[in-house]
Amino acid sequence: MSVEPQALRAVAARLAAGVAVVTVGWRGSVHAATVSTVQVLSQEPALLGVALHVDSRIAEAIEDSPTWSVSVLADDQGPLAEWLASPGRPVVGQLERVPSRPAREGSGRWLDGAAAWFDCSTVQSHLVGDHLLVVGQVLVADQGEPTVGALVHLRGRTRGLR
Numbered sequence: 001m002s003v004e005p006q007a008l009r010a011v012a013a014r015l016a017a018g019v020a021v022v023t024v025g026w027r028g029s030v031h032a033a034t035v036s037t038v039q040v041l042s043q044e045p046a047l048l049g050v051a052l053h054v055d056s057r058i059a060e061a062i063e064d065s066p067t068w069s070v071s072v073l074a075d076d077q078g079p080l081a082e083w084l085a086s087p088g089r090p091v092v093g094q095l096e097r098v099p100s101r102p103a104r105e106g107s108g109r110w111l112d113g114a115a116a117w118f119d120c121s122t123v124q125s126h127l128v129g130d131h132l133l134v135v136g137q138v139l140v141a142d143q144g145e146p147t148v149g150a151l152v153h154l155r156g157r158t159r160g161l162r
């Protein structure tokens with residue numbers, strides 16, 4: 001016997017999670033998507049994991065590119081998280097009004113004002129049920145201003161934490 005998906009979603013919503021944006025160079029543009037499944041999986045070696053739904057474009061994009069980036073969102077970046085989670089937004093130009101700079105190493109971009117950034121190079125990817133678990137070697141890790149807080153996803157909505 002297994003728990004129903006709807007029941008699982010309701011219970012999982014009680015697990016507070018930090019919100020981040022994955023960016024990856026894809027088809028001559030940069031694709032970006034909001035995620036809450038980023039985890040440091042190992043410290044030595046430095047490995048970061050993220051789980052991406054198999055039907056998402058970000059999963060397809062990350063499979064096509066050896067490198068990608070993560071911007072850990074700040075407490076005031078809720079609208080950005082919403083935009084980069086909205087279905088059907090165009091890939092080309094989706095970051096047009098989002099201040100960002102090229103990643104230090106890799107194909108993605110670093111979003112301005114974020115709490116932290118990682119650049120990663122994929123070392124493993126596993127199909128885990130309906131998600132692709134992508135494991136990246138951390139090439140670069142950097143922090144934003146010390147006063148910047150965190151964006152947290154809890155009970156179906158995001159809220160800023162300082």
Ligand SMILES: Cc1cc2nc3c(=O)[nH]c(=O)nc-3n(C[C@H](O)[C@H](O)[C@H](O)COP(=O)(O)O)c2cc1C
Nearest residue numbers: 033034035036037051052053056057058085086153
């Ligand atoms: C707070 C929040 C967290 C999310 N976390 C994830 C995640 O960890 N993995 C995932 O595949 N989608 C996640 N999503 C949904 C994606 O952001 C959304 O499906 C997005 O449009 C990515 O799909 P695309 O690349 O097809 O546009 C999250 C959405 C929100 C609002």
